[in-house]
Amino acid sequence: MDRATFDALCAYLRQFITFSAGQRVGRLLPQSFESHGCDHTLSKTTEWLKSQGRNVEADRAWLREYGGECDCKVITSVMIRLDQEI
């Protein structure tokens, strides 16, 4: 998955998932945060991947490798890892 695709996925997920007020997600993410709207699965991510006609298994494996075990962690963990690589 390239960065542009990942950003589009995050934009989609952010419609459903919010984070505790006052906490920034990205470079300044605190150690602990509360997410709302995540059911602790990759259900929304999977939905989006399917709608984009992507290889769901391959993308899910890629996201997990970066710590994206569920929809909210795709936004947080994966984003942090990608930011660190830039």
Ligand SMILES: [Zn+2]
């Ligand atoms: Zn989650």
